[in-house]
Amino acid sequence: MMPVEPLTTAEIVPSIDVLSLPRPRLIAWFAELGQPKFRAEQLFRWLHSRLERDYAAMSDLPAALRQHLQNVAPLASLDIETARQSAIDGSTKLVLTTRHGAPIETVIMPMDAADGTPGSVTQCLSSQVGCKMGCDFCATARLPVRANLSAGEIVEQVAIACRRGYAEGRGRGGVAGGQDGPLSARPHNLVFMGMGEPLDNFAALLDALDILMDPKCYDFSPRRITVSTSGLAKFVPKLVAAQPDVHLAWSLTATTDAVRDRLMPVNKGVPIDTMVQVLRALPPRPHRKITFEYALLRDVNDSLGDARRLGQMAQLVGAHINAIPFNAWPGASYTRPVRLVIERFVDEVRSTGASISLRESKGQDIGAACGQLAGEKTLG
Numbered sequence: 001m002m003p004v005e006p007l008t009t010a011e012i013v014p015s016i017d018v019l020s021l022p023r024p025r026l027i028a029w030f031a032e033l034g035q036p037k038f039r040a041e042q043l044f045r046w047l048h049s050r051l052e053r054d055y056a057a058m059s060d061l062p063a064a065l066r067q068h069l070q071n072v073a074p075l076a077s078l079d080i081e082t083a084r085q086s087a088i089d090g091s092t093k094l095v096l097t098t099r100h101g102a103p104i105e106t107v108i109m110p111m112d113a114a115d116g117t118p119g120s121v122t123q124c125l126s127s128q129v130g131c132k133m134g135c136d137f138c139a140t141a142r143l144p145v146r147a148n149l150s151a152g153e154i155v156e157q158v159a160i161a162c163r164r165g166y167a168e169g170r171g172r173g174g175v176a177g178g179q180d181g182p183l184s185a186r187p188h189n190l191v192f193m194g195m196g197e198p199l200d201n202f203a204a205l206l207d208a209l210d211i212l213m214d215p216k217c218y219d220f221s222p223r224r225i226t227v228s229t230s231g232l233a234k235f236v237p238k239l240v241a242a243q244p245d246v247h248l249a250w251s252l253t254a255t256t257d258a259v260r261d262r263l264m265p266v267n268k269g270v271p272i273d274t275m276v277q278v279l280r281a282l283p284p285r286p287h288r289k290i291t292f293e294y295a296l297l298r299d300v301n302d303s304l305g306d307a308r309r310l311g312q313m314a315q316l317v318g319a320h321i322n323a324i325p326f327n328a329w330p331g332a333s334y335t336r337p338v339r340l341v342i343e344r345f346v347d348e349v350r351s352t353g354a355s356i357s358l359r360e361s362k363g364q365d366i367g368a369a370c371g372q373l374a375g376e377k378t379l380g
């Protein structure tokens, strides 16, 4: 075995965010420290497979290395501020505090199988504190504090879900390379539909995806991950180049530029047709799905004309449509259409030949539904 020189304080480099490093970059950093690759692999396993956050517990790393890491790369974790479970659908909203002291939210949603038995678990991840995209119908846009999450903070939301699931006895065998630790309780699906615009935090998103899809730890299949965007078109081909099989969702929400300009300021830079062309031009992949998210707003985007345009657009792109009746939040100036209007809308979309599902958001009673993620202190 290669001798490992004790590291002296003279070598201390500025603090490094080790939890944000995908495995190849951790290996490269260790090489700079004069540490062999297998040591980096060991640390990566502690961090992202065993989910250990205390260097002192990493018993197969030499004491001098552990001390050095503690000095140059202290491990910051997300603190759980509150955990609330929905009495209606069993979803759990966790409010987490980042290293900046800002709150973010993640929602863990059990998705019942059609026969009513417990099915898979989907976790909704935040990518930013707040969101600067300014969509008029979205509570997250009203948060005064805005910051990018690090890749480590994005991944840490999943680590927290794993630890909770494992502690609650929801570990399963035969996943993530047969791991029997906390990763055996990992959620089945991840959706980047929490706070923030993931493509506005692009580098951290890519690093987080690398870690989450690494076969040596979480080992998520890209088919189990959906990245949702309001329409930052220039990043879409870049995302697809880096991760060709990850599913894409586009929050369309209006079928004319006049209405969408009002609802979603991003539309002024990237009008509907531009994004449609970008999506159509993506190199096809057999398993990648594209979804249009469509928050239904009463008397704003719920006409039969909207339904027809939506259906036609979805077919141009080969997208499935998820319609979500608007979730109210304090101070919102929108409401959801009445049931009959929603049903007619869905029928009209179907009559164009497009496929649409009507989704009731999970966690409405705990402020965890789509567009309600804003932290109660601010809007409650």
Ligand code: SAH
Pocket (backbone or CB within 6 Å): 131, 137, 138, 139, 192, 193, 194, 195, 196, 197, 198, 228, 229, 230, 249, 250, 251, 253, 293, 294, 295, 296, 324, 325, 326, 327, 328, 329, 370, 371, 372
């Ligand atoms: N910023 C990204 C990812 C967040 S996803 C994006 O916008 O795609 C949040 C989803 O919830 C988006 O599809 C958004 O349109 C939808 N949404 C926001 N506010 C909502 C509300 N009050 N009711 C229902 N859906 C809402």
Ligand code: SF4
Pocket (backbone or CB within 6 Å): 131, 132, 133, 134, 135, 138, 139, 140, 141, 194, 195, 196, 197, 229, 230, 251
């Ligand atoms: Fe941001 Fe998405 Fe909310 Fe728009 S809908 S403000 S992009 S989180």
